[in-house]
Amino acid sequence: MQAGKPILYSYFRSSCSWRVRIALALKSIDYETIPINLVKDGGQQFSEEFQALNPMKQVPALKIDGITIGQSLAIIEYLEETRPTPRLLPQDPKKRAQVRMISDLIASGIQPLQNLSVLKQVGQENQLTWAQEVISFGFNALEQILRGTAGKYCVGDEVSMADLCLVPQVANAERFKVDFTPYPTISRINKSLLALEAFQVSHPCRQPDTPPELRA
């Protein structure tokens, strides 16, 4: 059943939305963006309309093939299973496990601990320190893991779901002024990935809802 172009509910600066935007770009999937501003109007993700679409009140959400999927990695795995080329997960199960482990490290172990709602809770004067600690803790582990798994990219020499998680998290880290001296592997891989077109067209600075002062 064809239901028209897929629709992505996204916020330009949301690292989780960026992961999905990269996947859609890599797989050359044409889509429509409906921006959800996480800050304006008290947060548009809390509207009744959006909540009906994604009860978690978070971006991203993807409307595709007649269903709506929340959770960036669930979306990416669905895209991988239904539009398998180019691959975002290696063929070998052990390498797939490495890709998922790295993706989950970022998507469960780092990002949720420094997202908007948690930062609101820790209070404005603590936010920077909290975010830096959370990210550094995760990046310490990630740097160590990548030394075992990385080739050109996070796992070997092919772009994978792990790379889609890495770049947006590095951007978050930069916004929170994390010191990258301890993370040479993360830095190298990030730089290589940012040179790729899919990571550029999906960048926060090039989205329909990017504010003029931040536009590339």
Add this chain to the structure above:
Amino acid sequence: MKQVPALKIDGITIGQSLAIIEYLEETRPTPRLLPQDPKKRAQVRMISDLIASGIQPLQNLSVLKQVGQENQLTWAQEVISFGFNALEQILRGTAGKYCVGDEVSMADLCLVPQVANAERFKVDFTPYPTISRINKSLLALEAFQVSHPCRQPDTPPELRA
């Protein structure tokens, strides 16, 4: 990552519970923990990620230490309730006997332990009849019993079943 679980299997060590489970599913495919249909698989993963990224990390030991002892209970309850509100709504669309349809899936493996956490934090389950029903059905299954915290090698004597 200095966290459990980690599984040493087939010559490798895997961290992150869902990465471990997906590896087990791919290498030991029977019985299945993910449906065959990609849309149902997406639902299973969405529910699993909702719990594994959206709830659990926000109420785990290291975060609770950070929020301070006097705030811990309220924080945990808020975080779990927010997630369970969403989960209850999603399950009303996806659930049969279990989280997604009538077969046990990875989503169910995430649900039961999170419900146990919620109970420890004295979360009120009145708003979550679907979560409660599914949790009860799952706890009747042998795999959920033998793996229960009260039956582990390191279960303290006073908590042992």
